[in-house]
Amino acid sequence: MRIKKIVAMLLCASVFFTGVGVTNCVGYAVESTESPEKDMKANSWRFSDGQPIEQGRSVQMYSAESDSSNAWRKVNGRYVNSKGEVIPGAEKKGIDVSEWNEKINWEAAIADGVEYAIIRCGWGMDYTDQDDDWWEYNVSECERLGIPYGVYLYSYATNTDRASSEADHALRLLQGHHPSYPVYFDMEDSSTQDVGDAMLGSIAKTFCDKVSAAGYRVGIYASLSWWNTYLTDPVFNNGSWSKWVAQWSDACTYTGAYDMWQCTEKGSIQGINGNVDLNFWMVKSSDAEPVDVEDPNVIRYSSHMQSFGWGDEVNNGCQTGMTGYAKRMEAFKINVGEGYGDLGVEYQAYVNGDGWQQPVSNGEVAGTTGEAKAIGAVKISLTGIEADKYDIYYRTHCQTYGWLGWAKNGEAAGNQGYDKRVEALQIAVVEKGSAAPGNTGIPYKKAVIACSAHVQTLGWSNTVHDGETVGTTGMAKRLEAVKIAAVDEKLNSNIRFRVHVQTYGWQNWREGGEIAGTTGEAKRLEAVQIELTGELAEQYDIYYRTHCQSYGWLGWAKNGELAGTEGLSKRMEAMQIVLVEKGGNAPGDTKGAFVK
Template structure:
């Protein structure tokens, strides 16, 4: 009856006042009227009736109803009365044992907790933070969202946010993200904005699709300036969320496992340990959570840190798509964290009135490594080259520098805000190909408190040089590093291109390299990961040379060797020496490169790194005719095939010496032939006469 009256009143509202309402109308008429109304008016609001709102279905919900969960706190006979409380300064689990790493205790809440007495929560509970559900699905606001968030802000209770996602497509998750962004307008959550992944409809989408959903949401929310995270059960984390995007270290991980301990093996920030928690001020059971890391990255703290003097420095950055940013003062951030835009350059200036105080800084650039130091006001980085900075170093100079420490940190792609470092130490990453998106600097009086954590200020693979080869019919191989093989062995494929880059050395300078190509010779030096050689041009690479420049050359030696056709691995060459062959017509098949500290032993033997042919010769053989040219001690002719040799041609590789070598052959029936100089044939062709003897004479410089 209630449903009939609701529909009929809607009809009266949108038509005229002349329609009669009869409570006893048959149900089929009601259905017809309801259909006609829905055809003309479709309204979706956050206050839709229970029948209209979608129903959550997951390991926690069945048709929108919470499923009672058994955990140690409720089912274990050994569960203690002080479960999940702080005892002697430590949080304990359902068995009364300390929870390793637990820093803060929180709860997550939604409309299912009803109207919470937040004054009681604030003053009479042990809750340190709250994670508030803002919405579920696309466009469905949690009925208690506005009340809960306003109360937390009124009382100063730190909070984060989560959305229960029902999206199964990218377009649907985009709508969810936009809805969350609108609801967050005017609010400043301290803890992350979490994407709750538990809906059953997502389970069979496949790891790649699930990864795209999560990445879409997190990219849009982080792009709006919020720290983001993923909520899922232990099973989901281990078995469902397997796409590589979930390794993004800038995403906070929230793990649900209702047990006395969390068995998740990777790093996580928050553990949801029970759904049957009791909190003063909340009339229902509530989920209890523990924050397991240091203080959270506060969403709004990226803007600035507290400093005693904001005017001592100013700095600016050049950001992809945005160009130069407005200068900011000491303690503030410059850049676009979370927008997916590379920081390409930066400048730092010192304010007036600080005496003999300057600043020196350095950028490690994509493919180019550490560039020379820049001084106060100069540009570090690049403009117009579309290259990102991946690490920086900053230090103070001048007689007043001893009175200050300069701290700095960077926002790095996938890693998020890294820890603080200071006074010329590297900040950022090398070897991971991750761009810096923002930079923050704080100049403080000597000995002042560090602005924040110093953990993970610089991430590195430890590999100093990376290189790759372009292989015939296979294209570019993956990067190899520090003596690893790049190329192929046993496949008779020529290397046709080479690219080398500095990876992690913390010193300025480049790796410069040259290639010797079939028909062309030495091609000219390249650097900074620029391709050297002739890609897919049908020409083999026969030799290489590499050397270091700048500080790299002062600190390191560079060794390299090649695997060549016929000769296999040659010995190691170093610092600009040629490696490979010349005039043997032998292809390079693989390359190894290694950088070692200056003066340290070579990686291996160094005696025969390069083979250059002096003499070339070929033979005319019964049945086969003229055979391929060979060099310097190689066998010419055939062996074990009972084929006669009929003629010979000998030449110096440097043809100017051909006049200094002469030879003649003794031929069956004909005897000794006339003497000929280098490059001429001696013997017979097509007469079926075997060559029986050879005489060779060297003259002038060759004779010496």
């Protein structure tokens, strides 16, 4: 057995003892003809002794014969199954390939409708004789031709040590490559199914944690039967792991959330000799179905996402970005299609921490890259003579809030002041005067007020904003002090507040940004008054309510009214503040805001 790692260690020691003092060495894969897995051959629902099983018509669960000449192709803009029926949620069609497919003409595959590929890099632990023979060719061709791709490694791991080596195997082959789809851990071999659900969970976590720590998106591949029978440990509910479900049928019947469906092993694609696995990238439950627009080509757009970089361009009506992975959108760009005359697009980003950027247009980048900053909100409008023919609608999927309502023609969409990241963006250009693509309620949440509180035994809380709760409920913890401020510090002089403190009574009025109450004295807050002045008072009414010992939530007070209790020795435990446009409706019941 020849082990390159030993050579590296000897080189390291040699360099160190010559006085250079290098102690950080790079490990290498084991290059061996005597791998401990050399006699292992894939055995699963789809392999027998390392050879693919030809699935017969009788294998209904796994085999999907084509009953339609358009099977697995687009018909009127929607993908259809083997029966010619529309596949709900199918967004993109791809293939997964390995050395079994031999040399592929990737240019022909693209021309035949392949939109992405998942490429096997190898199998088992980190031995070079377990690298896929066609890995380097396949990945280099996808990169040369700009085909989005992901990766998978076939696993034989029966313990976490082997899973760690399998992660090393994938990472070695991924060096210098940047897949836009996940790196999948293929869990199907029958030699691993008897280790128990908990161990399978630990094996998957070991692989995924190691690969994810290197900056790659990760996922698990398994058959429907495995997902339902073996991969039941809670670790597989990790929302940041992509799920790839194999069910060779006309529909995927997996009841959990999943990203990709392997629908058949009998796909026919130009440029590939013989059959090939076909897959569909699916719209997740939190992702947005494309809007049914008359002209899908009028605009195209893409986004730069945390960890994953620039995504593929999408057409009018589609979503860019990703939900369910807790990743921030950092930048985006929009282009108008060719042949639309004097039509342009102008857009700008609100970057959390930086504020609104200057507008950019026609393919320029809005936002930032390489600065780890999230977009919080966007504005988009059409320009030029032809703009009068269209309305442009757009909405954002934001951290905590999910999908907000649709904004239109330059309005703000997203959030400002709450420091919530935008995770996805959907845009729809429609004929002027057409109905909105969906709900237009609350497309934009702008925080004006920030509040934090000093809580018994817990200390200072995180800052919350308009409508959010500061303090605790159900824990019998007193509020001891509060700090109320304007998100825009220049407006702090427009806020006044004071509190009623145990023993001391009403304190003097404080201005925005100052602290009212006490710390370190074990004194409870019992009541509060808040009022606006100047510019803020002209625009808003300020409502606030308290959660008090024995009473729970009291009614909403407004514009300097008393809220809480006095003379009853009851602690304030939590508080909410809401700004309403001047003269607007109260956020709730205003009865019983103050008890004395």
